[in-house]
Structures are given as structure tokens and as C-alpha cells.
Amino acid sequence: MAQSINIKFPNGISADIPTGLFINNEFVKSSDGKTFPVFNPSTEEQICEVYEANEADVDAAVDAAEAAFEDWGFGDSSRRGRLLTKLSDLIEEHAETLASIESLNNGKPMSLARIDVQLSADCIRSYAGWADKLYGDVLPAGDDNYFSYVRREPIGVCGQVIPWNFPLLMWAWKVGPALAAGNTVVLKSAESTPLSALYASTLVKEAGIPAGVLNIVSGYGQTGQYITSHMRIKKIAFTGSTATGRHVMKAAAASNLKKVTLELGGKSPNIVFADADLDKAVEFANMGIYFNSGEVCCAGSRIYVQDSIYDTFLEKLKARAEKNVVGDPFDDNTFQGPQTSKIQLDRILSYIEHGKNEGARVITGGKRLDRKGYFIHPTIFADVTEDMKIVKEEIFGPVVTITKFSTTDEVIKLANNTEYGLAAGIHTTNINKALHVSAKIHAGTVWVNTYNDFHHNVPFGGYGQSGIGRELGREGILESYTQPKSVRVKLDLAA
Ligand code: NAD
Ligand code: MN
Numbered sequence: 129m130a131q132s133i134n135i136k137f138p139n140g141i142s143a144d145i146p147t148g149l150f151i152n153n154e155f156v157k158s159s160d161g162k163t164f165p166v167f168n169p170s171t172e173e174q175i176c177e178v179y180e181a182n183e184a185d186v187d188a189a190v191d192a193a194e195a196a197f198e199d200w201g202f203g204d205s206s207r208r209g210r211l212l213t214k215l216s217d218l219i220e221e222h223a224e225t226l227a228s229i230e231s232l233n234n235g236k237p238m239s240l241a242r243i244d245v246q247l248s249a250d251c252i253r254s255y256a257g258w259a260d261k262l263y264g265d266v267l268p269a270g271d272d273n274y275f276s277y278v279r280r281e282p283i284g285v286c287g288q289v290i291p292w293n294f295p296l297l298m299w300a301w302k303v304g305p306a307l308a309a310g311n312t313v314v315l316k317s318a319e320s321t322p323l324s325a326l327y328a329s330t331l332v333k334e335a336g337i338p339a340g341v342l343n344i345v346s347g348y349g350q351t352g353q354y355i356t357s358h359m360r361i362k363k364i365a366f367t368g369s370t371a372t373g374r375h376v377m378k379a380a381a382a383s384n385l386k387k388v389t390l391e392l393g394g395k396s397p398n399i400v401f402a403d404a405d406l407d408k409a410v411e412f413a414n415m416g417i418y419f420n421s422g423e424v425c426c427a428g429s430r431i432y433v434q435d436s437i438y439d440t441f442l443e444k445l446k447a448r449a450e451k452n453v454v455g456d457p458f459d460d461n462t463f464q465g466p467q468t469s470k471i472q473l474d475r476i477l478s479y480i481e482h483g484k485n486e487g488a489r490v491i492t493g494g495k496r497l498d499r500k501g502y503f504i505h506p507t508i509f510a511d512v513t514e515d516m517k518i519v520k521e522e523i524f525g526p527v528v529t530i531t532k533f534s535t536t537d538e539v540i541k542l543a544n545n546t547e548y549g550l551a552a553g554i555h556t557t558n559i560n561k562a563l564h565v566s567a568k569i570h571a572g573t574v575w576v577n578t579y580n581d582f583h584h585n586v587p588f589g590g591y592g593q594s595g596i597g598r599e600l601g602r603e604g605i606l607e608s609y610t611q612p613k614s615v616r617v618k619l620d621l622a623a
Contacts, residue, residue: 131155133176137228139238143327145229145485147178149346151183152192153339159184160224164348169235170457170468178322181345186314186354189343194360195286196340199428201282201310209259212308215335216253219245222331226324230296231457233323235465235502236420238458247582248300251600254584255268258605260311262309264612277618280610282310283387284362287355289376290325291368291424292318292468293374293524298367299325301599303342305363309609314343318368320469322346334520346530351365359388363387367425370548370593377596389588389597389608391425393522394570395549397543398428400577401536402436404555406578410444413528416553416579418452418506421464422526423472425594426551428504428579430519438532440470445530446492449506455496466502467525473502476525482520483509488529512602514545522548536561540568549591553579572598 132155136142139589147163148155149497156168156179163177181189200208219226226248236244262280269276286306287580290298306313317325325344332342345351349372356364356379363386366376370392380386398416400409413606416428433441456520473496480494493507504526512519512529519529535541543552554565566574575581582588587601597608 131157135175135229135232137232138226138456141225141228143225143229145176145323146326146330147176148376149179149181149189149343150326150342151185151189152333152343153333155329158182159188164319164346166173166233167320167469167495168232169468172468172470172500172502173232173497175323176265176358178326178346181347181351181354183315183354186345186351186358189314189345190285190358190360192340192343192572193314196338196377197282197284197312198326200338200341201284205262205310206261208308208310209256209580211335211337212256212259212304213427215331215337216249216256218329218331219249219252220336222327223249224329226296228325230325231465233294233321234292234468235457237462237465239460240420241457244294244297244360247584248296250285251300251584252304255308255605258305259308262606262610269555269616273619273621275619277615279511279613279615280309280606281613283609283611284311285312285366286313286362286363286609287358287361287386288313288315289352289355289364289366289368290315290317292321292347293420293425295321296324299328302365302367305599305609307337307341309605311363311609312341314345314355314361316345316347316352319346319348341446345391350483353379357383359384361386363609365389367391369393371547373595389599390549390595391599392593392595393524394425394427394548394549394590394594395424395430395522396428396522396548397430397432397569398553399543399555399565400431400433400437400441400560401554402434403557405577406437406441406556409555410441410448412555412579414448414452417528418449418526419580421467423468423524424580426573428551428553429528432527432533432542433530435532435534439485442530445506445580449492449508452506454503454505464526467504468502470502471523473504476504476523476527478519479521479523479525480507480527483527485511486516486518488512488516488518491530493526514542520546536565540565544568544570547592548594550594551575567603
């Protein structure tokens with residue numbers, strides 16, 4: 129099999145995309161020659177095959193990352209910043225190609241893919257700025273005969289495993305802070321969406337980032353397990369399902385107690401109070417669930433609406449959802465593309481069946497589009513109860529439930545009635561109410577009068593079973609990718 133493939137995208141762009149594993153700045157075949165297929169979710173057709181990393185390949189990637197660590201992690205930190213800035217510039221230069229890859233492979237509309245690419249460049253560039261500013265502390269700890277300080281040191285070789293809903297953006301959230309802090313990396317992309325990370329690897333090389341600093345392996349969960357259980361990987365950062373997160377933590381514990389950060393699932397409440405600006409709340413409710421085909425960990429999948437506006441809200445959201453154009457991601461009018469994989473399509477459709485069988489009322493949608501590709505109509509369920517599967521479990525698709533509430537205390541209880549705690553939305557024009565409810569909600573992120581609203585300086589992560597640790601912001605580098613070393617020096621100033 130060739131080690132790169134030329135893809136012609138529906139928008140006329142064409143690009144050579146490597147299909148090998150990216151180890152030590154070279155694209156190589158897997159050592160056993162094994163490959164796996166990659167699909168286009170809009171057409172259900174195969175795009176290409178890529179090489180699948182086995183245990184020996186992961187080991188080779190760790191060797192490369194280990195060899196690169198000393199120089200990258202303890203050499204000139206401003207050089208790290210310069211090279212990562214160069215990488216962010218190259219991402220922008222190749223934005224249209226990267227966005228096309230993302231649209232083709234993940235199914236998201238080009239309009240959203242372009243935003244993902246820009247956010248990825250912004251994230252890498254922001255962390256590039258941290259590289260030479262990872263200050264330590266001098267500590268007042270005893271009399272003048274003590275000199276105590278804390279250094280911020282990189283952890284070593286980090287393993288990173290990412291999902292398929294934001295293939296490039298999750299790559300950037302992982303790679304940016306890890307490399308800026310001086311770690312080296314072995315990253316596994318998701319099996320359904322390996323192409324953007326492979327293309328980005330060509331830019332890593334072009335930026336002049338030294339060999340071994342960033343290694344990319346393609347593969348399924350099995351490849352992920354070689355990473356999570358590797359004895360020389362010092363930290364694992366994972367984004368994906370809560371179920372897999374448990375396996376990751378177990379593997380880390382059973383191997384070398386590598387440090388663990390997890391960004392997992394959610395079932396986030398989006399609360400609309402009667403005093404909200406109704407049309408804006410409808411807009412954010414719609415975007416909160418249907419953005420990125422609902423394949424968003426923090427999707428506002430449980431909408432709670434105050435009783436006096438419930439009927440009006442329902443009517444308006446139905447009308448709004450039905451206006452979302454579902455279709456070809458390369459069409460400028462498209463808001464929602466296909467689900468990313470057949471597995472995901474089937475999972476969502478089975479939740480929809482559950483909802484119907486449990487007696488929830490379908491307000492709109494509730495089925496697949498009558499065409500090729502993994503498309504699902506934006507779906508609203510009303511008349512739901514808290515014990516229903518569709519209210520409790522993460523569906524990860526364009527499916528939302530709507531529940532009526534009357535008092536603030538009641539909606540706080542309902543919102544917190546979940547094992548997750550990734551995010552929440554509050555829509556109200558009363559600032560006191562907004563801040564009161566924000567304080568009471570058990571979630572790592574609360575959005576007031578907005579939703580799915582990220583910034584690279586604002587930490588993101590979960591309460592409860594939505595995860596451990598934070599990405600983005602200061603926490604996302606200092607706590608997630610450096611370790612403090614305390615040095616206590618006993619002096620003898622009188623001598
Ligand atoms: P998953 O958690 O199984 O996969 C995510 C990543 O983990 C992929 O790269 C996968 O190859 C890898 N992986 C799988 N098993 C592994 C293991 N044992 N050890 C190490 N790595 C492993 O998610 P999925 O099966 O693709 O999707 C299932 C559900 O997960 C979705 O329906 C959704 O609810 C949730 N999900 C959440 C996010 C998020 O952003 N939090 C992203 C994707 C999926
Ligand atoms: Mn899985």
C-alpha cells in the first residue's frame with residue numbers, strides 16, 4: 129500500500145495525505161503491515177486505508193519520544209515557543225485543506241470545520257506563548273538559612289488518546305500545552321477520523337519541530353491500550369466516553385501509575401427561565417444541542433424550561449430545529465452534516481427507539497434522513513420523566529429532551545440529578561439569579577446567556593464522572609502538563 133494518498137475533495141481542493149504512522153518525523157508502515165479502512169460518513173464509501181499501530185509500533189514511538197525528551201524539555205524554552213508558533217502559522221496557511229479533510233472524514237460542515245481549524249491554530253499559538261513563561265516560585269519557608277523554591281518541570285513522554293467529534297481541535301488541545309511545557313508525545317487519533325492528525329504531522333515536520341517530539345499513531349482501542357498500559361509513558365490524557373475513561377484509569381493504575389487526566393461524557397442541562405430573552409434562548413438551545421450534529425461532550429442535551437413559557441418555547445424550538453439544514457457538509461447552506469460513523473448512527477437511532485418506547489413524545493425528527501449517509505433529523509422529545517434512559521444517558525447526537533419546571537430550587541435539583549457534570553447553560557436577564565444558579569450547579573463550566581462558548585484561556589473539564597483535571601487556560605498547562613519540584617536548600621549564612 130502507498131504511504132500517501134491523493135484526495136480530491138468535493139470543493140475542488142486536492143491534497144496528499146500520508147497514511148503511515150508518524151514516528152521520529154517519518155511516515156512509516158506498521159511493522160506487521162496491517163491497515164484499516166477510513167470512511168466518508170456522507171456517502172458511506174471508503175476514503176482510504178491507513179496503517180494501524182501495534183504494540184511494537186507504539187514502543188518505537190515511545191523510544192523516539194523518550195530520546196527527544198531531554199533536549200526538548202530542558203533545552204531552550206523559547207525555541208519551543210518559536211517552533212510551536214511556526215506550527216500555528218502553518219495550520220493557518222493550510223486552513224482550507226485541513227477544513228476539507230475534517231469535513232470529508234468527520235462530516236461536519238465546512239463552515240464549522242474552518243472554525244475548528246482557526247481555534248486549533250489559536251490554541252497552539254497561545255500555548256506557544258507559555259513555553260518560556262512557566263515560572264516557578266520562591267517560598268518563604270523558614271529563616272534566612274533556608275532557600276526554598278519550586279521549579280515547574282515537564283513530566284516526560286505523554287500518551288494522548290483523542291475522539292472523533294473534533295479530530296483536529298482535540299489534537300490541538302492535547303498537543304499545544306503538552307509540547308509547550310516541554311513534554312514529548314505519542315498521540316493516538318480516533319479510528320474513524322485519523323486523517324487530519326496525519327496531515328498536520330506534515331506541518332509539524334515543516335515547522336522544524338525536532339524528530340520524536342510528537343509522534344502520531346492511528347488505530348483502534350487496542351492501540352490505545354498499548355499507550356495507557358505502557359511502562360515508559362509518564363502521563364495519559366484521554367478524551368472520550370466515560371466507560372473508556374474507566375479502562376484508561378485502570379490501565380494506568382495497573383501499569384506504572386502514570387498520571388491521568390480525563391475529559392469524558394456529559395448530559396448537560398440547559399435552563400431557560402421565564403425572564404430570558406426568548407428568541408436568544410431558543411437560538412442557544414438549538415445551537416447547544418444540534419451544533420456539530422450533537423456530537424459534543426458538553427451538548428445541552430437536557431433542556432429545562434420554566435412553566436409559564438413552556439408551550440411557547442416548545443413551539444419556537446420546534447420551528448427553529450426544523451429550519452436547520454441537514455445535508456452535504458460541502459454545501460454552504462448546511463448546518464448539520466452526517467453523524468461521524470455507522471456505529472454512532474445506530475447508537476443514536478437506538479436511543480430514539482428507546483425514547484419512543486418509554487412514552488416520550490416526539491415533537492420533531494425522530495428518524496434518519498431518507499438518503500445515503502449517516503444523517504439524522506434534529507429531534508426533540510417532550511413529556512419526558514427523569515428516570516427515562518434518554519434523559520439519563522449521553523446520546524451524543526441531535527436529540528434533546530425538554531422538561532418543565534416551576535421554581536429555581538426545583539430546577540437546580542433537576543439539573544444536578546446526573547452522575548455527569550461537564551457543563552450547564554442558564555438563560556435569564558436577572559444577573560442575581562444567573563450567579564446564584566451558577567454557584568449551585570455541579571459542573572465544570574457554566575454558560576450564562578450563551579452555549580458551547582469556548583476560549584483557550586478558559587479551563588474546561590468535568591465534575592463528577594465527566595472527568596479529572598482541566599484542559600485549556602493556566603490549569604491546562606501548569607497542572608496538567610508540568611510537575612512541581614520543590615528544592616529546599618539549607619544554607620549557613622553565618623559561615
Ligand atoms: P471511546 O471512548 O470508545 O473512544 C474514544 C477514543 O478512545 C478513541 O480514540 C478510541 O480508539 C479510544 N479507545 C477506545 N477504547 C480504548 C481503550 N480501552 N483504551 C484506550 N483507548 C481506547 O468512544 P466511542 O466508542 O468512539 O464513542 C462512544 C461514546 O463516547 C459516544 O457515544 C459518546 O457518548 C462518547 N464520546 C465522548 C466524547 C467526548 O468528547 N467526551 C468524544 C467521543 C465520544
Ligand atoms: Mn468504544
